Amino acid sequence: MIWNEARECxxxxxxxxxxxxxxxxxxxxxxxxxxxxxxxxxxxxxxPGDIHGMEDLGKLPFTTSEDLQDTYPNGMFAVPTSKxxxxxxxxxxxxxxxxxxxxxxxxxxxxxxxxxxxxxAGLNKNDVIQIAYEPENWAEGLGLxxxxxxxxxxxxxxPADQKKDLMSxxxxxxxxxxxxxxxxLMYLARMIEKKGMSGGVLKAAVCGGAFWTDKTRKxxxxxxxxxxxxxxxxxxxxxxxxxGECRCQKGMHVQEDYFIAEILDTETQTAVADGMxxxxxxxxxxxxxxxxxxxxxxxxxxxxxxxxxxxxxxxRIDRICARTEDIVYxxxxxxxxxxxxxxxxxxxxxxxxxIVTIKKQHGLDVVEVCIESKRLQELLQSDNGExxxxxxxxxxxxxxxxxxxxxxxxxxxxxLYNRRKVTIxxxxxx
Amino acid sequence: MIWNEARECxxxxxxxxxxxxxxxxxxxxxxxxxxxxxxxxxxxxxxPGDIHGMEDLGKLPFTTSEDLQDTYPNGMFAVPTSKxxxxxxxxxxxxxxxxxxxxxxxxxxxxxxxxxxxxxAGLNKNDVIQIAYEPENWAEGLGLxxxxxxxxxxxxxxPADQKKDLMSxxxxxxxxxxxxxxxxLMYLARMIEKKGMSGGVLKAAVCGGAFWTDKTRKxxxxxxxxxxxxxxxxxxxxxxxxxGECRCQKGMHVQEDYFIAEILDTETQTAVADGMxxxxxxxxxxxxxxxxxxxxxxxxxxxxxxxxxxxxxxxRIDRICARTEDIVYxxxxxxxxxxxxxxxxxxxxxxxxxIVTIKKQHGLDVVEVCIESKRLQELLQSDNGExxxxxxxxxxxxxxxxxxxxxxxxxxxxxLYNRRKVTIxxxxxx
Numbered sequence: 001m002i003w004n005e006a007r008e009c010x011x012x013x014x015x016x017x018x019x020x021x022x023x024x025x026x027x028x029x030x031x032x033x034x035x036x037x038x039x040x041x042x043x044x045x046x047x048p049g050d051i052h053g054m055e056d057l058g059k060l061p062f063t064t065s066e067d068l069q070d071t072y073p074n075g076m077f078a079v080p081t082s083k084x085x086x087x088x089x090x091x092x093x094x095x096x097x098x099x100x101x102x103x104x105x106x107x108x109x110x111x112x113x114x115x116x117x118x119x120x121a122g123l124n125k126n127d128v129i130q131i132a133y134e135p136e137n138w139a140e141g142l143g144l145x146x147x148x149x150x151x152x153x154x155x156x157x158x159p160a161d162q163k164k165d166l167m168s169x170x171x172x173x174x175x176x177x178x179x180x181x182x183x184x185l186m187y188l189a190r191m192i193e194k195k196g197m198s199g200g201v202l203k204a205a206v207c208g209g210a211f212w213t214d215k216t217r218k219x220x221x222x223x224x225x226x227x228x229x230x231x232x233x234x235x236x237x238x239x240x241x242x243x244g245e246c247r248c249q250k251g252m253h254v255q256e257d258y259f260i261a262e263i264l265d266t267e268t269q270t271a272v273a274d275g276m277x278x279x280x281x282x283x284x285x286x287x288x289x290x291x292x293x294x295x296x297x298x299x300x301x302x303x304x305x306x307x308x309x310x311x312x313x314x315x316r317i318d319r320i321c322a323r324t325e326d327i328v329y330x331x332x333x334x335x336x337x338x339x340x341x342x343x344x345x346x347x348x349x350x351x352x353x354x355i356v357t358i359k360k361q362h363g364l365d366v367v368e369v370c371i372e373s374k375r376l377q378e379l380l381q382s383d384n385g386e387x388x389x390x391x392x393x394x395x396x397x398x399x400x401x402x403x404x405x406x407x408x409x410x411x412x413x414x415x416l417y418n419r420r421k422v423t424i425x426x427x428x429x430x
Numbered sequence: 431m432i433w434n435e436a437r438e439c440x441x442x443x444x445x446x447x448x449x450x451x452x453x454x455x456x457x458x459x460x461x462x463x464x465x466x467x468x469x470x471x472x473x474x475x476x477x478p479g480d481i482h483g484m485e486d487l488g489k490l491p492f493t494t495s496e497d498l499q500d501t502y503p504n505g506m507f508a509v510p511t512s513k514x515x516x517x518x519x520x521x522x523x524x525x526x527x528x529x530x531x532x533x534x535x536x537x538x539x540x541x542x543x544x545x546x547x548x549x550x551a552g553l554n555k556n557d558v559i560q561i562a563y564e565p566e567n568w569a570e571g572l573g574l575x576x577x578x579x580x581x582x583x584x585x586x587x588x589p590a591d592q593k594k595d596l597m598s599x600x601x602x603x604x605x606x607x608x609x610x611x612x613x614x615l616m617y618l619a620r621m622i623e624k625k626g627m628s629g630g631v632l633k634a635a636v637c638g639g640a641f642w643t644d645k646t647r648k649x650x651x652x653x654x655x656x657x658x659x660x661x662x663x664x665x666x667x668x669x670x671x672x673x674g675e676c677r678c679q680k681g682m683h684v685q686e687d688y689f690i691a692e693i694l695d696t697e698t699q700t701a702v703a704d705g706m707x708x709x710x711x712x713x714x715x716x717x718x719x720x721x722x723x724x725x726x727x728x729x730x731x732x733x734x735x736x737x738x739x740x741x742x743x744x745x746r747i748d749r750i751c752a753r754t755e756d757i758v759y760x761x762x763x764x765x766x767x768x769x770x771x772x773x774x775x776x777x778x779x780x781x782x783x784x785i786v787t788i789k790k791q792h793g794l795d796v797v798e799v800c801i802e803s804k805r806l807q808e809l810l811q812s813d814n815g816e817x818x819x820x821x822x823x824x825x826x827x828x829x830x831x832x833x834x835x836x837x838x839x840x841x842x843x844x845x846l847y848n849r850r851k852v853t854i855x856x857x858x859x860x
Contacts, residue, residue, distance in 0.1 A: 073602045082556060085579055087586045087603055099602065101584075126512060135565035138587045145572070149515055154531075156517045157568045172503045172529065173517055 003119035003151075004112070007257045008312045012305065015313070019260055020053030022285040027051045027060065030293060033078040036071050037063070037293065057260065062269070062281065062294045065094040068236065073099040076290055084289055088139035090235035093298045093323075100235065101289040107146060109286055110238050113255045114147020117244030120253065120310075121204040121229040123177045125152030130169065132160040132180035134209065143239040144179055153177070160184045176203045179231070182212035182220075189223035202226050208233070208240050211320075230319050234297060236290075237282050243317055248309045251316030258286050261315060262294070263303045265334070266324045274304055277334035279324050280317060298324045300336070328358060328426055330400050331365045341422040343395040344369075350388055351375060356396070356404075356424045365428070367404040369396055433549035433581075434542070437687045438742045442735065445743070449690055450483030452715040457481045457490065460723060463508040466501050467493070467723065487690065492699070492711065492724045495524040498666065503529040506720055514719055518569035520665035523728045523753075530569075530665060531719040537576060539716055540668050543685045544577020547674030550683065550740075551634040551659040553607045555582030560599065562590040562610035564639070573669040574609055583607070590614045606633045609661070612642035612650070619653035632656050638663070638670050641750075660749050664727060666720075667712050673747055678739045681746030688716050691745060692724070693733045695764070696754045705732055707764035709754050710747060728754045730766070758788060758856055760830050761795045771852040773825040774799075780818055786826070786834075786854045795858070797834040799826055 002008050010018070028048040030037045040061045041047070050059060068076055069092065077084075084101040092098045102110075123129060129148050133141025141157065148155040156173055160180055169175060178188065185207055205224065207217075208231035221228050232252050233240035242259055243252035254261045263278040264271060272278040280299050284291045300322040305315045326337050344354050352373040359366050369392055389406045396404045432438050440448070458478040460467045470491045471477070480489060498506055499522070507514075514531035522528045532540075553559060559578050563571025571587065578585040586603055590610055599605055608618065615637050635654065637647075638661035651658050662682050663670035672689055673682035684691045693708040694701060702708040710731050714721045730752040735745045756767050774784050782803040789796050799822055819836045826834045 081558075081584065081604070084584045085582075087558070087584060089588075128511070128517070133568070135589050138563070138568075138571070138589060141568070142572075142575070142587065152515075154511065154514045154517060157572065158519075159565050159568060174511070 001119050001122075001124055002311060003116040007255075008116065008253070008314050010313060012313065015256055016054050018257055019285060020055075022257075023054060023057065023260070023283065024048075024051055026283070026285055026291060026293065030078060030291060034076055036067070036075050037061075040067075054260075057262070057283070057294070058271075060283075060293050062296050063292045064296045065092045065096070065098075065236070065298070068092060068098050069094070069096045072096075074101070076292075077101055078291055079103060079288055086139075086142075088235070090139070092236065093234070098236070103288040106238070106287050106289050107143075109258055110143045110241060111146035111150040113238070113241035113244075113258060114144060115150035116255060117206065117229075117231055117241050118147055118151050118153070118177070120244045120246040120312075121177070121206050121227075122247060123151065123153060123204055127151075127153040127176040127203065128156065128173050129153050129177035129179065130156040130158060130173075130175055132158055132178065132184045134181065135159045139235070140209070140239050143241060147241065170202060174201055176201050177205070178202065179206040179208075181209045182207055182216060183210065185220055185224070185228065186216075189220050192224055204229060206231050206244070214319075232317065232320065234282075234299075236292065236295060237284055237297075238287065242282070246308060246310040246312060250308065251304055251318055253308065253312050253314040253316050254303075256314050259284060261303060261317065263301070263317075265329065266300075266327050267329055272334065274306075275302055277302055277321075277327060277336065279327075280320075300324060300327050328424075329365075330358060330367065331402060333401050335400055337424050339399050340396060340424060341420075343399055344392070344422045347391060347395065350391070352388075353420075354392070354422045356422065358424070358426045358428060360428050367396065367400055367402070369393075369404050369406045370409050371406065372409040431549050431552075431554055432741060433546040437685075438546065438683070438744055440743060442743065445686055446484050448687055449715060450485075452687075453484060453487065453690070453713065454478075454481055456713070456715055456721060456723065460508060460721060464506055466497070466505050467491075484690075487692070487713070487724070488701075490713075490723050492726050493722045494726045495522045495526070495528075495666070495728070498522060498528050499524070499526045502526075504531070506722075507531055508721055509533060509718055516569075516572075518665070520569070522666065523664070528666070533718040536668070536717050536719050537573075539688060540573045540671060541576035541580040543668070543671035543674075543688065544574060545580035546685060547636065547659075547661055547671050548577055548581050548583070548607070548609075550674045550676040550742075551607070551636050551657075552677060553581065553583060553634055557581075557583040557606040557633065558586065558603050559583050559607035559609065560586040560588060560603075560605055562588055562608065562614045564611065565589045569665070570639070570669050573671060577671065600632060604631055606631050607635070608632065609636040609638075611639045612637055612646060613640065615650055615654070615658065616646075619650050622654055634659060636661050636674070644749075662747065662750065664712075664729075666722065666725060667714055667727075668717065672712070676738060676740040676742060680738065681734055681748055683738070683742050683744040683746055684733075686744050689714060691733060691747065693731070693747075695759065696730075696757050697759055702764070704734055704736075707732055707751075707757060707766065709757075710750075730754060730757050758854075759795075760788060760797065761832060763831050765830055767854050769829050770826060770854060771850075773829055774822070774852045777821060777825065780821070782818075783850075784822070784852045786852065788854070788856045788858060790858050797826065797830055797832070799823075799834050799836045800839050801836065802839040 031048045083103050085104050086102045088100050090098050131144045145155050145157055185205055205228045207228050217228050230245040230252050231240050232243040243254040245252045260283040262281045264281055266279050277300055280297050280301050282295050283293050299320040301318045301320050303315050303317050307313050322336050328335050352371045355370040357368045385408050393406045461478045513533050515534050516532045518530050520528050561574045575585050575587055615635055634656055635658045637658050647658050660675040660682050661670050662673040673684040675682045690713040692711045694711055696709050707730055710727050710729050712725050713723050729750040731748045731750050733745050733747050737743050752766050758765050782801045785800040787798045815838055823836045
């Protein structure tokens with residue numbers, strides 16, 4: 001079921017038009033109500049009248065976690081506090097405590113997003129859905145709960161650390177859906193395994209709030225016997241439900257009528273093409289309490305604007321795979337540092353450690369991989385070195401899309417503090 | 431402010447009339463929808479047509495915690511589960527796990543009760559109220575939160591065990607109200623003391639969910655510098671908000687349009703007069719999901735139907751002082767066992783322990799107090815025994831309203847397991 005077909009399935013042109021209209025309003029609203037943001041715009045010589053639609057989005061200044069800290073506690077609030085119906089505290093992406101405030105309208109928007117997300121996971125008003133929230137994050141649980149209510153389903157709100165018998169809950173309540181963190185769902189999987197039973201009438205699990213991989217997902221899906229759907233959100237933006245996954249499980253649909261998503265090169269902050277990695281930057285189009293324009297999430301992902309097989313036209317993003325400090329651009333390609341790290345670590349037969357250096361040579365990016373081994377002589381004898389170099393060249397080359405220069409360290413070992421098996425140095429940044 | 435003057439201030443006759451009308455409807459509703467309760471009525475030869483108003487309340491069978499257990503998980507539900515919007519689990523008064531379900535209407539009723547309760551404590555739509563819920567009881571927190579929303583105030587939902595700086599919260603959010611357990615408010619009082627500051631802009635605290643005394647309240651009020659209001663509720667009935675306290679602090683106003691309160695003699699289950707201790711028994715007049723007729727709470731209190739100085743006419747109950755097993759009737763007077771215990775314990779100058787026995791003699795209740803002391807000789811010498819006996823006779827006599835027979839144990843010490851300083855034996859029960 002598509003919860004809000006009019007919004008989730010509109011053509012790209014219609015969506016861009018809708019977003020543009022809301023953007024123009026939002027910029028005026030922020031300019032009038034948030035002195036801090038008005039100053040930012042004035043500094044750029046920018047006035048609300050300069051923004052006519054989505055084509056002008058790039059002119060607008062970013063908002064960062066630091067901006068929120070600078071204006072703490074409520075300098076970014078766009079309404080008088082009397083209009084707020086709820087406050088929440090959160091640890092920002094940069095770790096500092098922040099305060100957010102919601103108007104009734106903001107909460108309604110949240111429940112709409114959550115209802116869409118549950119519907120994407122195949123849940124509907126006949127379902128009984130357990131909300132296993134983290135006790136230290138009540139605000140998040142409240143957003144999830146409001147979505148179940150909006151959907152017209154029945155909610156079972158329980159703390160995620162409650163050591164009650166989950167299996168018996170599934171039977172007693174005829175529970176059909178569950179939302180929780182990967183670790184809570186892992187607990188569910190263990191319960192099912194332990195009791196040697198199936199997941200009962202469970203239809204779907206929605207999983208978010210912490211990092212997990214496709215491998216974990218597959219393991220969980222196999223153990224529980226149901227599909228597990230990704231969900232994305234950030235407390236600064238709203239909470240979980242900014243994007244959610246449909247039955248096709250090919251990325252999470254962004255609620256684009258409420259949130260503009262841009263994927264930007266982490267170095268140049270200009271848009272990258274669909275399918276390329278970059279930092280996802282959000283503009284909250286219809287929030288009233290603490291709206292954000294071009295909020296730098298520091299989250300790395302890809303976007304895809306193709307129509308999905310499920311019928312939705314909303315853009316899809318991949319599960320967040322890293323943070324901005326974990327990505328480099330090599331000859332224009334975005335590379336996740338940990339993909340290099342993983343590939344080298346998986347060469348288990350080579351007992352070595354590596355220093356990967358990214359440099360500029362004659363204006364071009366080059367990559368050098370230095371293989372170091374305490375048992376260097378052994379390595380060279382057994383293999384004469386060339387084969388080792390070729391294997392390293394191949395795995396790294398595949399990731400960075402070009403041939404790296406690989407050599408074996410023959411002098412004294414390089415000394416690095418906090419040595420890891422793979423050390424990556426981007427000399428271009430120095 | 432009185433939140434709902436039409437309901438909270440109606441004349442006794444009007445209220446009885448309103449309750450009667452709802453009761454008639456309720457009995458029909460339960461008879462049609464709850465097979466278990468229908469059987470109970472049939473056993474008594476009772477049909478819905480026999481109930482014409484409040485005057486017939488006493489004809490109806492009780493509902494006990496055991497009934498809820500017998501019909502676990504959902505045999506007492508009066509609606510199909512598809513009509514429920516939320517489930518909750520709770521530990522019943524008898525300790526067993528129970529399941530409750532709420533329709534949207536039930537939740538609306540709860541928020542109305544909570545809004546009235548906050549208004550009684552002098553809070554209004556301009557206030558910022560912290561909901562410090564117990565993480566293991568999310569359902570309760572949700573009810574409290576819905577009341578803040580209904581009131582139109584701003585909520586700060588936080589887990590009660592969150593070790594964030596509460597004082598800084600008060601300043602940052604301009605927090606004016608707080609609801610929490612006595613222990614959480616004790617924590618607040620310690621914070622205020624530690625930082626050598628006042629409670630800032632705090633206006634009122636609402637305190638419930640655990641046992642506390644007037645002495646603790648006074649201490650807390652002095653430390654925090656604001657009034658602390660009692661609140662009463664039970665998960666079986668709804669949650670907190672069944673009754674709440676006004677500025678007069680002379681008992682908690684029962685939301686009588688939603689809940690009929692009866693105070694019954696724990697032995698005979700017949701009504702006791704206003705001001706007399708007894709078990710409070712509730713009928714939920716307008717609940718849909720799990721309505722309860724004459725639910726035995728096992729909570730001991732008094733009721734007062736006089737109009738309150740605040741203007742409300744709704745009946746007031748005292749803070750719950752004990753459970754049914756803690757009360758005895760001696761010559762028709764209800765006596766709290768612990769009041770005897772406390773009085774004897776406070777006779778610190780007498781180093782003794784006591785066995786209080788309640789017996790029937792010639793059809794009359796009599797009370798014997800046996801004083802035991804390991805240092806009996808010492809006691810008798812210093813005091814010749816008579817003065818000790820007189821003092822014990824006086825303090826116990828004052829509580830039970832008659833002269834007890836007091837003697838000093840001169841033979842071998844009575845052996846009792848789990849010996850306490852005061853042991854009370856009701857021989858009439860054997």
